[in-house]
Amino acid sequence: MRRHNRLLAAVAFTLPLFGLLVAWEVIVRAFDVNQRVFPAIGPVLQAGIESVQDGTLIRHIGASLARIALGTLIGIVLAVPLGIVMGVSPAISTFVTPLLRFFSVLAGIAWIPIATLWFGYGFGAITFVIFNAVFFVVAYNTLLGVTSIPMQLRHAAASLGAGRWQVFVEVLLPGALPNIVTGIRTGLGFAWRGLIAAEMIATNVGLGYMLFVARDFYRTEVIVLGMIIIGLLWLAIDRLMLAPLERATIERWGLVRRA
Amino acid sequence: MKAVPAWLRLWSAYVRWTARWPALAAVVPFVPVVVLWAVVAESGIFPRVFFPGPMEVIRSFGKLMYNGILPAYLEDSVVRLAAGTAVGMALGIPIGLLVGLSDRAHKLLWPILLFFQAIGDIAWLPILLIWFGFGLGTMTFVIVYTVLFPIVLNTALGVRSVPLELHRAAQSLGATRARVVWEVVLPGALPNIVTGLRNGLGYGWRALIAAEMIVGTSGIGFLMFDARRAGSVVEIMLGMIVLGILWYIVDSWVLAPIERATGQRWGLVTR
């Protein structure tokens, strides 16, 4: 029954998008829009097929995904333990919170110029921008999550025989998990934007680069193709990775109502 | 009874001062960070060219303030952001209302909204450059686009979270549909709208900086990008610090309190 409903929901979701496709084609034909200004669906698909065939699309997508995956992974792996360790002590967390807040406020795009200066153009700088965005936001949210765990839960675990490490794994980590997931969502959002922006100015492979270079040649069909792919990729990340994570943790444990 | 040790008395004084002036608690933690920065810069672990110290940044700040560049760029950035945000709200709140109130509009538009939000503001820059060239139009579009979606989505959420009973209560007291929207739905959705504004601005200023880097001829983003081209780290750092402080102030001391106040005063639960 549930799978049936999910399928229906997926269909309901894609239907308006199909409608949009139809409207797109109709408008372009009806108003005889200059192909340079806005292409019809045909040329876009054509460009897509070509770039898949000559391998460039795969290369660009691969580069972008590799950067975001690496930066995000390192960011999370470093930020979560750090956030928990800092959050455990009320003194340290009060002190560090404004600092983390400041840096997470600055996270992502603002670091592009300095990253390219320190690491040169290319993979390193871009991955740094992504890492940066994810790290500070996740660390901040993890810290927040840990400080919001009621002291009594930590006491309860200790009085049931849990040692320091066990309290970390059994209480602090799950307790902070909703905030960690929220942090990942926000950080990833900033990271994704930062990725595209950085790829426009700081490298020669990747989706952002593909868009930017297409502009130079007035190849709008490539630009539109790129935009659609970017949109689909983020939707995939959001619906297939983040949303299930949130459902499995936040909502099931009844901790925080999804806003 | 033991005598109170000196450091404990100092701590007690700190606690009392920060209770009276919370701003103090926000500023004090940065002091050791700045000191650490100065020490690391002085020690020369990293070449001075790549890692200048706070004194150089301050000197640059003074210079750029004096010759008027910093205030001008700051004004440019802030004005663009404000204008874009104003347009974004003027468009976003009504659309959000529509999507929130009408089930049909919701089913039709929600996936489209999510998809366009997923594309992201920055991905639009290349095509905008083709359409509008390197001008104000491009940048305003990007900011409006960025700010629009969080506002629309959160407004819709807020509208839908207003309980049906409130609608009915208003109607049974004689309110027309329009008045129900104005008197009941909008105030009820206000906390969510403020959240949307806050999120929107968070993405918005980032979009602004990115746009200024890629497209612009003025503004803080341009300042940083230009400094990058000249290899001048000092100005990049200055730009980042100015941005950070500005947004920190706006977010923590203007937006967050408004969000809390609208939520708490009306007893509505905010995230």
Next chain:
Amino acid sequence: MGTGDAVKNLTIENLAKTYFDPFAGSQVTAIRDISLEVRAGDFVSVVGPSGCGKTTMLNMIAGFLPASSGQIRVDGRPVSGPGPDRGVVFQSFALFPWRTVLDNVAFGPKMRGIPKEKRHAIAREYLELAGLAHAADRYPNELSGGMQQRVGVVRALANEPDVLLMDEPFASVDAQTRMTLQEELTRIWQERRPTVVFITHDVAEAVFLANRVVVLSKGTVLADVPVPLPRPRTWHDLIEDEGFKSLSAQVLQLVRSA
């Protein structure tokens, strides 16, 4: 009080606690001098006006707070931190929201390294005791307050602690449920006979549950009142019982005068 032969399970000797209040800028005395002996199988209720130090004392027995001076010993061993020999039941239930009811009760045994099959069996046994076997696979947020606290009680019991510490455990629950929980607690206590220290501000509750009521005042022990009422006890019986009424009045008078 106790004869020389009785096993003294919990001993508190000249306990004192002062802490520094940063706002006042001075030291505050929470507990001046408490000495207490609790024998194995005792059910001791501790009452007193707000600020008399009862919760602070409990937190120190539990090991959540260090003592400024004096000693607490459980079965002869000095207390120096939280541990499974002193189980705690909290006013806010403190159930782990990300674990099912069964996993919550099995938590203590899990910490002791007991394998999954065995600890689940132990947990189910204790859930049976509390009449909650049917809720084993639910999450805490799906249960009512009363049910959550019952889970809290058996979670602590499942670990078979030497002493069970209860910090106003029924204060967050409505009056009807509270009476049910109190009767259940006495029933469980009669079956298992744990040593219990029960903190409450409700004098009637204190007398109903315990065989000894300790009245604290301003950080010291004011009185130690035995409660020789017969068991099993139900509210229906005791509410009109002369012995119960006079004991309650006596304790209330002591608390009021503190």
